[in-house]
Amino acid sequence: MLTLLSAMYIVVRAASSEADPIRVLVTGAAGQIAYSLLYSIAKGDVFGKDQPIILVLLDIPPMLPVLDGVVMELQDCALPLLREVIPTDKVEVGFKDLDAAILVGSMPRKEGMERKDLLKANVAIFKTQGAALEKYAKKTVRVLVVGNPANTNCLIASKSAPSIPKENFSCLTRLDHNRARSQVAMRCGVPADAVKNVIIWGNHSSTQYPDVHHAMVNVHGKEVKAYDAVKDDSWLKGDFISTVQLRGAAVIKARKLSSAMSAAKAICDHMRDWWFGTLDGEFMSMGVYAGGNSYGIPEDLIYSFPVHIKNKSWNIHDGLTVNDFSRAKMDATAAELVEERDTALSFLSQ
Template sequence: MQAEPIRVLVTGAAGQIAYSLLFSIAKGDVFGQDQPIILLLLDITPMLPVLEGVVMELQDCALPLLKEIIPTDKEEVAFKDLDAAILVGSMPRKEGMERKDLLKANVAIFKSQGAALDKYAKKTVKVLVVGNPANTNCLVAAKSAPSIPKENFSCLTRLDHNRARSQVAMRCGIPATQVKNVIIWGNHSSTQYPDVHHCKVNMSGSELTCFDAIKDDDWLKGDFITTVQQRGAAVIKARKLSSAMSAAKAICDHMRDICCKSLLGYCHWTWKIVDSLAINDFSKSKMDATAAELVEERDTAVTFLGV
């Protein structure tokens, strides 16, 4: 007997990240191969003709798990009875735009979407904020949805995590699956800190620390960090478009590992904060720098929220 469909929202659904993402969701890569899905696709009114083309392509894929597709520009339709929400759409930074203007525009978007979650979605909804500045937008959405548990909200740094694992793996000449316990601290921006001080690498059947496996502390404390921090900009420079494919893959990874195990009832699975993690002075200085940026963004956003 087939399970009841879950209702999954993707915002910015006519954009390039969503275009890379929707097929994976609809074919079962995220919520499971036996979980039917109703896809709700939200975008702004001028993008509805493009969104209709996306709907046609999804229909033409003839995916057995995809039970219904609902394209809309109305929040009251998009957020109704949601089980999961992936908030991809946001205001991009335009030429000449000040950072505070970008924050102001996105506060308005995510305040509205948070309120819509609060009013229309299930209280168990799992929310992933992708649109940048992701950390601050996530805070705004969570503050605007007071009836939904704060632990149901998260923002996407899985792309940075995947990038960091891949860099270590390529340096060691092994698959990324043999690299674990990489940590991304702080803002999803160029101040983020990819930390490998707790990272373990499996090489030839032996588990080594990342520093012992690579044997190049200068690289790990220098070029490795800047490469991960600036990877998004490097992709844009190379392909003249943002990193949609890898972002979509990271969204799938995040939703499957962080949100969906609890959403789909895997033994009351939940995430938790790791206590008593040793942090050295080098890491602390990097964490302090990105924390300062996050606090500044938060304080600016709160003034626009009016709280």
């Protein structure tokens, strides 16, 4: 009898020690990025192998039949951490009690559309989503904006959710970071994880500045500066930068579709680091709120900086030296973001 009671106690204790499920929203959930992303989240690759998940999938009404198919596939994966899947087209359902929001959906640029028209359309979307975060989500929610123009969309969402800390909003530049890391690794003939501390400064656009002045490469067990490992300054200041800046367009040209697999991987990397922290001595690139006192970047922008993360809080890695070459590139992408911000804010007030 005592043995039976002990066994029952162990079972009850094990059941009660399981973590509560977290609610994770993915917008644009019927799209191709989400299709590559959802399995990794539900499997535990992002928020932890012992963290139950409730997945909330939001999309526009015409995409709901497609979303039903996505839900069926997630069910058919028989993933032990996936407690519930909630497909919806309603913000009051999608944004309720969220722990994490991954805002993938946005208005894509269509043929003949001017950039200001694209901004206007996305201001409307991210104003609505920011207001929904404000009204329905937890104040501790961590928000990652993926939909382009990601930096400015993120800023609009943040401004539309004033009671959620600005530090809880970020935009995705990890894909650019991963691209830069991979290009250096291939050039040096080493694995991608042998390269650390590349930086993406600024906008997730063709003005972004991939910077390797502070990057290190592990070559045969010894860490050396990226410039010394590559031994080709003209490439690092020329083709390397343009390759990273224009990689998304190159993928579209080759694949006839935008980046999906690599974008999903970058989203996972970004959110996992935000949840669990960066490694000691390493920083990653995130589009975060610029308060006006880091690296001379104007305030009130979402700008990509090198950050290190601990306890779900990021801090900009300050104190890096910036040479004249880098300064010019950093200022150019900041100027584009200022112009985007001012245009978007003019629409926000309408």
